[in-house]
Amino acid sequence: MSEPKHVAIVGATGAVGEEMRLCLEQRNFPVGKLTMLASARSAGKRIPFAGQDVVVEELTHDSFAGVDIALFSAGGGISKEFGPSAAAAGAVVIDNSSAFRMDADVPLVVPEINPEAAKDRPRGIIANPNCTTIISLMALAPLHEAFGLKAIIASSYQSVSGAGAQGIVELEEQMKAIVEGRAFTPSVFARQIAFNVIPQVDSFTENGYTKEEMKMLNEGRKILGHATLKVSCTCVRVPVYRSHSVSITAQFERPVDVESARAAFAGRPGVKVMDDPSNQIFPVPLDTTGKDDCLVGRIRKNLVLENALDLWVVGDQVRKGAALNAVQIAEIL
Secondary structure, three states, rough: OOEHHHHEEEOHHHHOHHHHHHHHHHOOOOEEEEEEOOOHOOOOOEEEEEEEEEEEEOOOOOOOOOOOEEEEOOOOHHHHHHHHHHHOHHHHEEEEOOOOOOOOOEEEEOOOOOHHHHHHOOOOOOOOOOHHHHHHHHHHHHHHHHEEEEEEEEEEEEOHHHHHHHHHHHHHHHHHHHOOOOOOOOOOOOOOOOOEEEEEOOEEEEOOHHHHHHHHHHHHHHHOOOOEEEEEEEEEEOOOOOEEEEEEEEEEEEOOHHHHHHHOOOOOOEEOOOOOOOEEOOHHHHOOOOOEEEEEEEEEEOOOOOOOEEEEEOOOOOOOHHHHHHHHHHHHH
């Protein structure tokens, strides 16, 4: 049994912070002491953990004395301001925001794919990748090892909880308003999300892609150590509560077929094949909500590109796409 650790969760009252707490408890992480940190307005709340109540404390630069591992999920601004303070106090920071992901001296880690990267952390900070990137690469990494990934064309179908708890509230309020015939004004999303889809996640960049779409390219290259990987992605917000889905066309350096692709997934932790379309067996968001594994289905030969497959991958973006991945990083430290 590992020596008990003093763990801090920054953003403890948010959706991902709460999921981090659940993952620590469910996976029997050796927590000797848990410090829950949040904004001043949340300070004083009592949150259950391992049969006891932990009082939420206000986050300050002095919050990290004696902390071994600090799990951050409170947004990039908070991470940039307080992450270095936590590292300076001796904690290993595992950050769920985009603040440090592309820094050359900060490893970007998916434990099932590149766990060794966590060992080299000169700033004492490890970055958690974007949720859509994690879910996609859980399916693509085994295929990359077997056939040499060359290019990705992807479209994501991202749930409203990817925008936080307020995304769920907006979807519910809009659906009620439509049923009752009331007018409403969208605030969380750019357009109506109820009974609709929106081809925008995050803000647009100069090249016409959104920041979310560019993360698949930039983070994918870093995690896989594949500087020439080509990626074109369209990210779409859909009226689903939780779990993201991604439709992927993947082209490889070497010949590939469906059976050899399925074989590449055999025994791989964190990803399972769910693929028998003739019997209506393929993954949907409800299959992964609250679950650890990503599911892969609709595996088939692409009819346009040489050495290419089409596949469908689904994963819980709050869990494997965020909280679980962070706790798994803590487990491999």
